[in-house]
Amino acid sequence: MNFRQLIIRNLRGNFRTYAAYFISSTFAATVFYIFSLLLFHPQLKKDLSSSSGTISALSKMGLTTALVVIAILSLLFLWYTFVVFLKRRKRDLAIYLILGIKEKDLRRLLFVENALLGTIATICGILLGILSTKLLLLIAQNVMHLDHGLNFIVPPLAILLTGIVYVGIFLVISLMATSTLQGDQIVSLIKENEKPRPEPKSHWVLALLGILLLLAGYGSVFYFSVQSTTLLSLLLGVVLTVAGTMLSFHQFSVFILKRLKKRTSFLQGTKMLTISEWLFRMRDNAAMYSLITLSTSVAFVGIAVMMAIGSTSFSSIQGISVAYFFTHSTADAPVIEDKVAEINHMIEAEGYQTKTATVDLISVYIQPDSPELAEDAFFSSNGFSVMKESDYQTLMTQIGEEAEPIEQDQLLELSPNYSRRKELLSVPQSERETRLPVEIGINSIKKGEMTVVHSPSMLSLNYYGLAVVTDQTFDDWQTTLVKSGDADNYGFTWIDYPEWADNPELVSRINTQLDQENADQEEQMGALYDALGDRVDEMTDEDWAEATAAISPYVTYESKYRTFQENRQGNGIILMITILLGAVFFIFSASIVYFRLFADLDKDGAYHRSLHILGVTPKERHTVIRRQLQVMYFLPTLIALLHFVVAMAALNILVELPVWQFYSKIGGMYVIFQIIFYLVCLLRYQKDIDRYADPSDI
Template identity: 35%
Template sequence: MNFRQFAVHNVLRNKRIYMAHFLSSAFSVMIFFTYALLLFHPDLQGELVSSSGTLSRLGTIGMQVSEVIIFVFSFFFLLYSVGAFLKLRKKEFGILILLGMSRNQLNRMLFVENAWIGFAALAFGIGIGLIFSKLILLASARLLSIQEGLRFYVPLKAVLLTAIAFGVLFLLIASLTSIMAGKERVAELIRSEDKPKPEPAASAGLSVLAVLLLVAGYVIVFDFAINRRHTSFQQLLGGVVLAIAGTYLLFTQTSVYLLRALRGSKLFLRRTNLLTISELTYRMKDNAATFFIVAVVSAVAFTGIGTTLALGDPGLASMVNPYAYSYSAGEDQSFGAQQVKKIGDELTAAGYSYKAHAMLPLSTEGGYTVVRLSEYNQLAADLGYRAETLGGDDEMFLTPSYVWQKEDMDQAGYPPGPVELIIGNQKASPHFVKYAPRIVLPDIGYAGTAVITDRLFDKLKQGYADPLYKTYLFTVPDWHKAVGVSRELMESINNDGQNGDYLRSLSLEWLSSKQKNGILFIVSGLVGIVFFTFAASTIYFRLYADMDRDEKQYGMIAKVGLSGKELSRIMTRQLFLMFFVPLAMAFVHSTVAFVALQRLVGYSILANSLKIFGAFAAIQLAYFLVARWRTVEHLKRKIS
């Protein structure tokens, strides 16, 4: 057996602990290759199909940024995993040196081992990416709402970029193994597994500080969301940093302190709780850094994917303008009426029901825009809102026309007292009597939209000297499905600018937004999945890092009467906490982020949040059940 075969044999002999490292490396390669596949795609080099050059540039930038994120994060993750495995093999290194292996030979062996694992993962990851490349392109085309799809091509540039990038990364990791292996003496290496662990200690003050930091971080984030016009990005960053610091202290101090406090309770002496709680105290102390990393990384994954899903929701698009079509007629009112009939006929022919009513806004000299009460109530009824009333010509109410306006009015309410409305030689001073918070009259009153009685409106209109232009607003229940009809209407109406009319389509605006959000979803989704995979692999590393110690410990306890059923119960509790305590902390962080986001956008994202939490919880549960089964069965075989 030559030296290279000896190194490869070592990897195969330790395949149980190296498997997670190999699979995580291969998964990183596959995701990196996926981004490269899209980055170099011919259809994404110029314009996105049915989109604009801006979207193409955004997509290219997003892919490039994602490549860098995956590469950098993969480097640190793989460095961590290699370091964890080297610690498990210290006794083996000591024996090899005792048998005559030099330090240089040991370093060379570690280099060959890690290079072999890295290049095997590189080949496997690219191979899997190539196999599923057609499926990836189909899914990406759907997310980007590209009607014609993304054609299949031979991704030579993507393969070359991935091979070079990760080839360099794996060689760098392999070169650093000699530094991570350390320079400990032979006796210390051999006795590394037999050293007793110190008693876990925790500070009561730091335990309380952890809770205070978390609460302070959450309060700052909520304050940013509620009073965002008076805050800064630095404040948001400060809140996140405080929450992260609190999370670290929560795992390193508070969890250990609470478990130690349980030792004085009756619960500690019940059945196998003495063994369970004592072992958990050591595990929490040993795994605190791992739990912290898993919680933070998982929270980033949940928040990124959940936010992108919320941004792509049709309901968020309809917040700005709830109408499927907004047709601004020109000065020729009869021609405008013909165009309105044409829009209605096209919708009916395509099988869409609709309602359409006109709005005639007037701008006053004071900056307000006024609208008839009857027109407001007609449009409100189309949207399913209740009708409003006014007591007379001396009353008016305020309603928002923009999302930012609604947010300001929600906080400030409506201004008291009379306001003078002046149009030409006509004047009126009605009082604001209420605030209607729904956006029923979109995009008209930048300074403020006031609804007045029809009689007062007709009086003020007499002073208006400029031509009057009506806007017809269409409500369509399934507006997001009417993309084809919208394209035809936009081409036939907006391409002829002779009559001064203009048509807006909510479905086409949402489609453009969805393409942007599709890019965000691909970027944040795949990065989030990589982060979550790395987090799960980190738990795997810690689980198998403790396996040899568990075998010895439970083997000795089994000799004094520990049954297989009791072993299964103890390990289930310990593994459950290892898998779900960091996940629960990530859920809490993400929930705070989602609540703050909901406050920012004014739209419920509960459904999207539950989808993300449910999906990742199901994946983690499946992973937990498999890990529990394999761990318990392995320990039972070893101690039987």
């Protein structure tokens, strides 16, 4: 038998051992290719760029980050599993050495085996990715809410990148792992099973400390969700939870099992065998349990948060409160009025009923050094853009919200976003109002004192410091400003209709027209600046007005659907990346458990052979096996779900979203997957153990 035949025979002979390793590696390569495909797909780049340059940049950054994360995960996973393989094949490797194979040739054998297997897995992963490309592009189109379908393509760069990364990973792992392999170490591995194992030790102080750290970590997370003042409490909660999880697996679990072992009720039948085996397995697998629990928890929380952010309910509370919003000043008010009328006509031509209104604003200031500001716990800005109460009530009625009543001497500051609103809702009005000196107008023509009320009433119109006063107060201020010649006439015009999200083509047509007109205006202004040159600095206001008379003013506007679409696309990208990364996490975690279970098959087989000789029935042995595997497969899952519950409860305090729906979907799907995986492994493991325990039945 030559060297090549030996390699092929080893791969065939260890097919069942290599199967999960091969499948997991293939899946990782497939996901890597999918991300590469999305990153290099020209049509996807174009559609996202046309929607928003920010979304296009976010997509590129997110997909690139995902590729790096998957590559790192694959490197760690493959390194771990290759080390497990060496341990699993210790008897075969020792026999090769006894038969006279050189250490150099043994290293070359293992290197070529792993490199060949990795190359095949990479090729299969790329082929599987290509075969599923059309389905994945359809999913991407829906998740990212693209207006057009994505064409089926096979980017050469995606294939090249996947091949280089994964073949490179396998080669590096093979080279590093085999270069440190020593013949004496391999021979000594075969004697490990003969060494007696001392009973695991634990201390009640460390066991109790593990539980206390977990509780302290949970408490810190809830403290952050209630206070929302600093990330320090959140980071502290994460650190304490990680430390508590690891200490609980290493100490608390062993402590509990040793206490159970002392009870006479647990020294009967298979319970004695089960607890004894649990005790040793818990010590041996504590690090693995901690790793799986923490990585699964991270995947759970990451997917749930992205599902929450990517949900329609979250996207709908982002952006402006009305369909269209135009700012104006005294100079461009007539142009904005004509433009609003034109857009109204376009919308109504499609059969929609619109409502529109123009709102005037007055600037109100508070001196930053006013001592009264120190008493205002919710101070955020010393400048306000103030509207009259009647305009505020009209807007709130249009968006389906209740307007807050205003007293004559009050200035009601509105919440610009959901987080500010939630913060203010948590305290009574008496704690969020302060008597402050105010100055009206650009030149502070009028001064006085008013009660500034920070209101949870939310109106998002891209004005930070948007506020409301009574109509009488507003009219008095406006009259004073006009008389003094300090009038700073500015404001906004809004258009709204309930079906703003039902006709993307109409919105796209309107936005394209407005954007093109603004682009033309910028081009004309640029040409004017170039033509005038240095004379611009010498021109008076009248000269400048005359020079720009033929150029339409720039139309500053916001589209609710555009913001909504950008949020959906951005969140869709993040959601898809998170789900695929979570799938890689779960597959790798399951594979680690699988490898850890079958790595000690020889030793476990010898143990069950001893039980068989002592008269333990197959049914009793199977009971012991089931209980052992249930702990191995479901204990980390239960702890991860507990961490997940705490995280979702904290998130539910921060944001009013259906987080428990996300919890039930994610947790339920993973539990179903874990049950199926457990049953498959249980059947195979029992069959292999029975072969060791009673060879005569084969």
